[in-house]
Amino acid sequence: MSRFYAAAQSQPRKKVFLEEGAQNFTYGELVDQLGRLTAYLAASGLKPGERVVISAADPRHTAVLFFGLIDSGLVPVIAAPDLRPSEFRLVATVAGVAGCIMDAATLDNCLPQAHELRLVLPIRAQKAKKNLVNKLLGGGSRAAAPADSYPAVLDTCEPTAPGQLWHDDHEAYVIMTSGSTSAPKAVSIHHGALFAHLATLGRQFGYSADSRLFNILPLYHVDGLIQGPAVASLHGACWIRPFSFSIPNIEPLLLSLYRLRASHLVAVPTILSLILRLGREFADSFDYEEFRFVVSAAGHLEARLWEDFQSAFGVRVANLYGLTETVTGALFSGPGNDCYRIGSIGKPVDCEARIVGEDGAEVAQGEIGELVLRGANVFRGYLGLDAVNAELFLDGWLRTGDLAHVDANGLYYIDGRLKNVVIYGGENIYPEEVTEVLNQHPAVIEAHCFGVDYPEWGEILVAAVVPGEGFDEAAVTGWLEERLTHFKVPRKWLQVDALPKGPSGKVLVPELRELYQAGGAAQAAVAGGNVQERIFAIAARAFRVSTSELSASSSPESTRGWDSLAHVEFMLQLEGEFEIRLSATDIAVITSLGAAESRVSARLQH
Known part of the structure; x- marks a missing residue:
C-alpha cells in the first residue's frame, strides 16, 4: 500500500491531522479524501509517471493532492497559488505536464496554455448551505459545487486504497527553481530521496504521533510542504496552521503556540527576526512542557539573531x-x-x-x-x-x-x-532570470540585477538600469509583476548612464554595489520632499503601484499589492528612509497611509 495513505490509515480516524483553529481536518477525513482521489485519478486516463501541476491556496487541498498524486504514481508539479500565465507556460514546457488541478481563478487566467492538457480540473470552494439546525448550531453543511470541480468531484467516487508501493527510482514530485542560466529549472525528486529524507527529519527532530508541528510557511516551497504536512502525516503527528504569516499575526502566532500546545515551530530567519523584534512581551510563549525547539530553515541564520532569539525566549x-x-x-x-x-x-x-x-x-x-x-x-x-x-x-x-x-x-x-543567488526572506532569487526579463522592456536600454544586504530580509534584489525614453520605475515594476512571481521583482532601483564593465564586457557587480551604496547615502542626506510625499513614494515601491493611486485613506483592503510581506517591506523602508525605529505598537496601528504619516511624524519629533 502507498505510503501517505497507509500512514494516515494507521492513525485513529478522529485524530486531528490539520489544526486550523475553527475547523480541523482529521486523519479519517484525510483517508477518505485520499481514497476518493485515488479512484478519480485511476479513471482519469493519466498513467503513472505523468506530471500534474497543482496550485491551491487551501492547505487541505494542497496536502491531499500532493499525497494522492504521489501515492497513485503520478507526479505533482508544485506551483504558487498566484501562478502567472507566463509562468504556467514555462512550467508546462519545462516539466512536460499532462494535467493541472488549480484554483479556478488562477486556472481561468492560464486557460490559453492549459486547454490542451488531458486533465484540467478547477478547484472551487464549496459554499456553506444553512438549514435551521445548522443555524442554531452555528455550523453548516457544504453546498454542492459543480461536479466537474475539485473537491466536489470526489463525491462521485468510491474510496479506493492505493495498492502499489512505488520503487525508489519512481519520480515523486517536481518543483521549479530559477537557475543561474536565467531559465527556470525543474527539480525532480524521486521516491527514494523523498522518503529517506522524511525519515531523517523524523529521527533528527524526534517526531512522533505526539508531535504537534506549527508550520505556516508557504506550501509551494519545500520547507512549508515537506516540513509541514508531509513529515507530519508520515509520523502520525498534528500539523498546526491556524493562519498564514503576517506582521499582525505575530502576537496570535505566539499565543497560538501555547494555546494549541505546539511541540515544534518551523520558521525562516526573517520570521524569527520579526518575532524577536515585535514579540518580546510574549517571552514566555515557549515556556510550557510540551514545547521542544524551533527549527530554522530556508536561509542563513545569523549568529547574532540566533543567540538573541534563544536568550529572549529561552528556547533552543x-x-x-x-x-x-x-x-x-x-x-x-x-x-x-x-x-x-x-x-x-x-x-x-x-x-x-x-x-x-x-x-x-x-x-x-x-x-x-x-x-x-x-x-x-x-x-x-x-x-x-x-x-x-x-x-x-x-x-x-x-x-x-x-x-x-x-x-x-x-x-x-x-x-x-559561489552562486549569485539572492536569498530574500528565505526565497531564492536568481538575478540573471530577472535581468533577462527586465532587458525585454522597451524603456530599458540595459539592465543588471544584483543583491545587497538588507536588515530583516537578509538580502534584497536591486535593479541597475540604463533608462531609455519613457522609463518610469512604477510602470516597469508593474510590468515585471505581470511576468514574475512577486518576490522576484526588484525592491530597489539604481539608474545609471552606463553599466560598469570589464575588458571582457562582463558587468562589474562590485562597482554597481558601490554606486548603489553611494546613492543611498546621498538620498538619505538630502531627504527631499515632505513626509507625506516620501511615504507615498515608499508605498508605491513597496506595493508596486503608482503614487497617483494612493491617498491618506489607502489601506491593505483598498490597495492592490499591500499584502503581509509587502507590509513588512513598507515598514522597513519607512525606517530606512526616515532613520527611525518603529515600535511594535506603531507597526500594528499603521493600517493606512494616513496612519503611517502620523506615526512617522511623531517619531521624527522625538
Whole structure:
C-alpha cells in the first residue's frame, strides 16, 4: 500500500491531522479524501509517471493532492497559488505536464496554455448551505459545487486504497527553481530521496504521533510542504496552521503556540527576526512542557539573531541547512549537543559532505572551499538539462555553490557563495532570470540585477538600469509583476548612464554595489520632499503601484499589492528612509497611509 495513505490509515480516524483553529481536518477525513482521489485519478486516463501541476491556496487541498498524486504514481508539479500565465507556460514546457488541478481563478487566467492538457480540473470552494439546525448550531453543511470541480468531484467516487508501493527510482514530485542560466529549472525528486529524507527529519527532530508541528510557511516551497504536512502525516503527528504569516499575526502566532500546545515551530530567519523584534512581551510563549525547539530553515541564520532569539525566549533553535535539490535538508546544527553550535550549519545527517578546492580535491581542515554533498536525499539532476547537470555534479557529489569550511569537531560553517543567488526572506532569487526579463522592456536600454544586504530580509534584489525614453520605475515594476512571481521583482532601483564593465564586457557587480551604496547615502542626506510625499513614494515601491493611486485613506483592503510581506517591506523602508525605529505598537496601528504619516511624524519629533 502507498505510503501517505497507509500512514494516515494507521492513525485513529478522529485524530486531528490539520489544526486550523475553527475547523480541523482529521486523519479519517484525510483517508477518505485520499481514497476518493485515488479512484478519480485511476479513471482519469493519466498513467503513472505523468506530471500534474497543482496550485491551491487551501492547505487541505494542497496536502491531499500532493499525497494522492504521489501515492497513485503520478507526479505533482508544485506551483504558487498566484501562478502567472507566463509562468504556467514555462512550467508546462519545462516539466512536460499532462494535467493541472488549480484554483479556478488562477486556472481561468492560464486557460490559453492549459486547454490542451488531458486533465484540467478547477478547484472551487464549496459554499456553506444553512438549514435551521445548522443555524442554531452555528455550523453548516457544504453546498454542492459543480461536479466537474475539485473537491466536489470526489463525491462521485468510491474510496479506493492505493495498492502499489512505488520503487525508489519512481519520480515523486517536481518543483521549479530559477537557475543561474536565467531559465527556470525543474527539480525532480524521486521516491527514494523523498522518503529517506522524511525519515531523517523524523529521527533528527524526534517526531512522533505526539508531535504537534506549527508550520505556516508557504506550501509551494519545500520547507512549508515537506516540513509541514508531509513529515507530519508520515509520523502520525498534528500539523498546526491556524493562519498564514503576517506582521499582525505575530502576537496570535505566539499565543497560538501555547494555546494549541505546539511541540515544534518551523520558521525562516526573517520570521524569527520579526518575532524577536515585535514579540518580546510574549517571552514566555515557549515556556510550557510540551514545547521542544524551533527549527530554522530556508536561509542563513545569523549568529547574532540566533543567540538573541534563544536568550529572549529561552528556547533552543536548531538550524537546518539544505537545498530544494536535497528535498529540504542535509546538515543539522541541533537540536542535540553533538552537532549544535551557534553560527554553524552543523554536521551532515544521513548524507556525506566535504569541502573541495577549484581542482575538485578535498581541502585541509579549516580551509575554505566549495561544499559538496552526496546521499540518498540528493536529487539526480534537473529535467532536460544534461549540460547543466554535468557541471552540477562532481564525481557523484552535488556542488552546492556555497563556500564553507569544517572545524576539528566536524562542524561546518558557511563563508560565502559561489552562486549569485539572492536569498530574500528565505526565497531564492536568481538575478540573471530577472535581468533577462527586465532587458525585454522597451524603456530599458540595459539592465543588471544584483543583491545587497538588507536588515530583516537578509538580502534584497536591486535593479541597475540604463533608462531609455519613457522609463518610469512604477510602470516597469508593474510590468515585471505581470511576468514574475512577486518576490522576484526588484525592491530597489539604481539608474545609471552606463553599466560598469570589464575588458571582457562582463558587468562589474562590485562597482554597481558601490554606486548603489553611494546613492543611498546621498538620498538619505538630502531627504527631499515632505513626509507625506516620501511615504507615498515608499508605498508605491513597496506595493508596486503608482503614487497617483494612493491617498491618506489607502489601506491593505483598498490597495492592490499591500499584502503581509509587502507590509513588512513598507515598514522597513519607512525606517530606512526616515532613520527611525518603529515600535511594535506603531507597526500594528499603521493600517493606512494616513496612519503611517502620523506615526512617522511623531517619531521624527522625538
